[in-house]
Amino acid sequence: MTRVVLVGGGYVTIHAYAGLVRRLRRRVRSGEVEVVVLTADPSHSFHGFTGEVLAGILPYERTRTLLTTACPLARVVHAVVTEVDRERRTVTYVRIGDAPHCTQTLAWDHLVVGTGGREPASRVPGLAEHGFTLRAPGDIERLAARVAAGGSPTGEHGPTVVVAGGGLAGVELAAAIADRGGHRVELVHAGPSVLPELADQPRLVRRAEAELARLGVVLHLGVRLAEVTATSARLSDGTVLATRTVVATTGQRPVPVPGLGDELRDLQGRLTTAPDLSVADRVWSAGDAARVAHPRTGDPVPANALWAIKAGHHLGDNVARTLLGHPTRPFAYRGLGRAASFGMGRSVSELYGVPFTGLPAWLLRLAFFLRFMPSRRTAAATLVDVVRASSRRRQRPDAVAAPLPQPSPARSVRSGAAA
Incomplete structure (x- = not known):
């Protein structure tokens, strides 16, 4: 054998x-x-x-x-x-x-x-003890339970969630939590703009920042997460954000x-x-x-x-x-594309270098993920869930799509100062 x-x-x-x-x-x-x-x-x-x-x-x-x-x-x-x-x-x-x-x-x-891989939580004091990561067994389930429960109120704006990392994962999570409602979301990213994976697609990056602004996500660009406690997140520029929910998507x-x-x-x-x-x-x-x-x-x-x-x-x-006694072959895959979602029917994506936004981008992303789910039965059930959720959202009184604003000083903070 x-x-x-x-x-x-x-x-x-x-x-x-x-x-x-x-x-x-x-x-x-x-x-x-x-x-x-x-x-x-x-x-x-x-x-x-x-x-x-x-x-x-x-x-x-x-x-x-x-x-x-x-x-x-x-x-x-x-x-x-x-x-x-x-x-x-x-x-x-x-x-x-x-x-x-x-x-x-x-x-x-x-x-x-x-x-x-795992997020290097030990590099930020307090993150392993008080924050959330995504890759260890049970991480996402615990975070989903916290978000669904509403976290802990920190003021008139409701519970604050701090997301560290402005790559595809961080941007999607920040958008998803903000889209759910009932949370104030602040996104911390060390770079000058979000989505460094899409640096060759500046139009998509601008659209992503406009989508985050539409959802009310506050951007802290050019700064890093420096420390996490049970009730706050401290940034590298000295800013302290009151929060009980910090999510690390920092590689x-x-x-x-x-x-x-x-x-x-x-x-x-x-x-x-x-x-x-x-x-x-x-x-x-x-x-x-x-x-x-x-x-x-x-x-x-x-x-x-x-x-x-x-x-x-x-x-x-x-x-x-x-x-079987046959020679091996070199890995020749060259890539397909990238995508990020900002709520039902809203996305940015790139397929073989061609950019897409809005509903076409969202449908491309949905089709891709369904294609690669490990169970066809689960993929079918997922599609049914998405269709039902879309129908429920269309029936909500606030279902009319809001226009896309440009990021404003109140929503976008760069290196601790308003952009």
Whole structure:
């Protein structure tokens, strides 16, 4: 029997599984090839619709798919990996709920590392204790519960939510929480404008800032989150924001796997991959845990779901090709596009360099996310939920779309001063 062990429960794992089984289905079914998934979270979290969850459009459960459902021919083990031995080709783990010393060891013929990344919360004093992140198991559920409950009132404007990070994730979350209503949202970003991922599309960046202004989101540009307490957030320019809800979307650091040493990693701690996504002999990686080179530029590919999906599937296909005795192929995906939502029917997106705004952009984003959900049944149920939510919103007395204002001094603060 040949055993392939997949570490992690994110996009890389489920799409590597799909790429592997596509070529080796009969061998996997017969037991000639065994696929084992070691994951700290028994469900896959689909982060694409996090904004819709926080806005109250979708229930949290719509973004969760059991790994036993997503990877039906695999043996899924709810566990944390404690050591990898490349020489002996073994992985040691502890099942969730067992005592730390109750370790088990599993031999592998190929090892796929898809452990993803986590926000570096320890870099901001108090953030780990008092703030919210998005990538660890249960993070989004806890944040959604806080937003739904209304947080803690801080004045006449209602509960304040501070979102740190003005990239795609931060902008979408800030917009979603503001669109839900009942919250004052303040977005903190170190750069001169939001959405640095769309710096080559200045029209879309301007539209995004106008959408945030329409929703009443206050921008603090050119400053960083410096400290978080139980009742406030302090910025690098000395500004103190009264809040009990601080959300960090300030990038991520790879989750390390013990035993895969520094010689395999870059300066950011990512596993360095070859063009075929191998890291070392019979060790493979992709997603946020890896440094995958763009096939055209050689720069690291973006750390987002689409690149993890495409690289994961390619990786799984290469593992299967290796087991079949065929040569591996280099990763050749060059990118598709980017998008951010600002409420029902409002979005900005870019597809192969072509910009879209408004309803067309929103529909493109919706179709893309539905296409890549790990369960067709869940995707269908999600679409029904979105249609129902859209119908409810159209029936609201305030459903008439507000015009898009330009960001005003009251809404946009740059380096601690009004823009």
